[in-house]
Amino acid sequence: MNPNLTHLQAYPFERLRQLFASVTPNPAYRPISLGIGEPRHPTPLLIKQAYCDAIMAPHGGLSTYPATAGELGLRQSIAGWLQRRYGLELDVATQILPVNGTREALFAFAQTVVNPALASVKNEPVLVVCPNPFYQIYEGAAILAGAEPYFVPSNPARNFAQDWDSVPSEVWARTQLLYVCSPGNPTGAVMPLEEWQKLFALSDEYGFVIASDECYSEIYFREEPPLGGLEAAARLGRPDFKNLLAFTSLSKRSNVPGMRSGFVAGDAHLVKQFLLYRTYHGSAMSTVVQAASIAAWDDEQHVRDNRAQYRAKFAQVTPLLANVLDVALPDAGFYLWAGVKGSDTDFARDLLALYNVTVLPGSYLARDAQRHNPGANRIRMALVAETAECVEAAQRIVQFVQSRL
Numbered sequence: 001m002n003p004n005l006t007h008l009q010a011y012p013f014e015r016l017r018q019l020f021a022s023v024t025p026n027p028a029y030r031p032i033s034l035g036i037g038e039p040r041h042p043t044p045l046l047i048k049q050a051y052c053d054a055i056m057a058p059h060g061g062l063s064t065y066p067a068t069a070g071e072l073g074l075r076q077s078i079a080g081w082l083q084r085r086y087g088l089e090l091d092v093a094t095q096i097l098p099v100n101g102t103r104e105a106l107f108a109f110a111q112t113v114v115n116p117a118l119a120s121v122k123n124e125p126v127l128v129v130c131p132n133p134f135y136q137i138y139e140g141a142a143i144l145a146g147a148e149p150y151f152v153p154s155n156p157a158r159n160f161a162q163d164w165d166s167v168p169s170e171v172w173a174r175t176q177l178l179y180v181c182s183p184g185n186p187t188g189a190v191m192p193l194e195e196w197q198k199l200f201a202l203s204d205e206y207g208f209v210i211a212s213d214e215c216y217s218e219i220y221f222r223e224e225p226p227l228g229g230l231e232a233a234a235r236l237g238r239p240d241f242k243n244l245l246a247f248t249s250l251s252k253r254s255n256v257p258g259m260r261s262g263f264v265a266g267d268a269h270l271v272k273q274f275l276l277y278r279t280y281h282g283s284a285m286s287t288v289v290q291a292a293s294i295a296a297w298d299d300e301q302h303v304r305d306n307r308a309q310y311r312a313k314f315a316q317v318t319p320l321l322a323n324v325l326d327v328a329l330p331d332a333g334f335y336l337w338a339g340v341k342g343s344d345t346d347f348a349r350d351l352l353a354l355y356n357v358t359v360l361p362g363s364y365l366a367r368d369a370q371r372h373n374p375g376a377n378r379i380r381m382a383l384v385a386e387t388a389e390c391v392e393a394a395q396r397i398v399q400f401v402q403s404r405l
């Protein structure tokens with residue numbers, strides 16, 4: 001067996017299951033879960049229709065093996081979206097690759113990029129730098145690629161920005177891959193241009209690759225849409241996106257988490273190596289999913305409607321919770337990342353017991369690093385259910401917090 005498998009951490013939902021094992025939720029309330037970050041708005045009809053049409057097509061459909069590089073039509077559709085969304089002109093032949101959702105791609109990319117053999121130079125393991133709190137796939141991807149994760153804390157006093165300046169130069173020198181998540185899960189924070197500039201300078205100096213996870217980019221609450229990594233590179237005079245790959249998903253944008261569709265785009269050299277890896281890994285996207293994805297990328301109305309629904313929901317729920325928790329409207333995403341008094345695990349367990357509402361303890365989404373867990377005393381609430389259910393959950397949380405005073 002691969003010994004690195006033993007270093008993988010339990011997933012947050014597994015830890016939650018253990019935390020709740022001895023809890024009997026109050027039967028007076030129907031259960032409401034704000035725990036899992038899975039979109040629950042309905043899938044648009046135009047995507048389902050395109051999916052059905054593709055299955056029934058006389059040629060293609062399910063009767064052919066798909067190409068790992070994807071159909072030209074899909075790459076053109078993605079390039080069109082990148083043009084409309086960010087004003088970017090990408091080469092469909094060399095700079096874009098479809099992926100089966102960003103989760104598998106974020107994982108597989110570390111296996112493509114990391115060279116653990118370089119560790120022997122100083123006998124110290126190579127590093128993959130991750131935000132903290134973070135999406136757990138980054139950590140597992142680093143470990144199974146033979147690297148060690150290094151966590152950079154987010155700072156609540158600076159809108160949860162990562163404290164990049166705290167990273168010692170000897171850490172950057174051993175870094176081969178950096179994951180950034182903007183808009184962030186769970187913080188919702190969008191990384192500004194100055195931070196991108198800092199990271200590009202560090203990448204140029206130390207030679208590491210940047211994987212920019214942007215799967216929440218279309219759900220935002222400010223006027224202007226979140227800045228993308230490729231957009232930042234273009235603005236900073238890096239038209240070849242050197243050492244940068246952006247990961248974008250349809251799951252949240254178009255409410256199709258079950259379809260498994262996204263893309264990576266950026267540095268042509270990285271795309272080429274990643275395509276090589278993926279050809280062997282066998283991760284080509286079904287042509288049926290490709291056809292449905294084209295329908296999704298080509299339509300923006302359903303995305304505007306989806307965003308409007310989240311905006312209305314957050315406008316109702318956030319002020320209710322802000323009365324009793326340390327919480328504010330995030331830049332983007334569909335989470336509230338709230339500070340609580342005392343232990344986050346006690347909070348989650350007692351809330352379930354008394355009010356039958358599930359939230360995720362923040363410490364499960366972060367690691368102890370530099371003697372501190374930046375998720376401690378925080379909870380993550382995913383506002384993915386319909387507005388009325390989220391409002392009811394918020395009202396119960398208000399009662400719960402007031403009852404603890």
Ligand SMILES: Cc1ncc(COP(=O)(O)O)c(C=O)c1O
Nearest residue numbers: 101102103135185215249251262
């Ligand atoms: C930060 C982050 N990145 C990536 C993903 C993966 O999304 P998908 O594989 O559906 O594209 C998720 C899903 O929850 C996420 O929260």
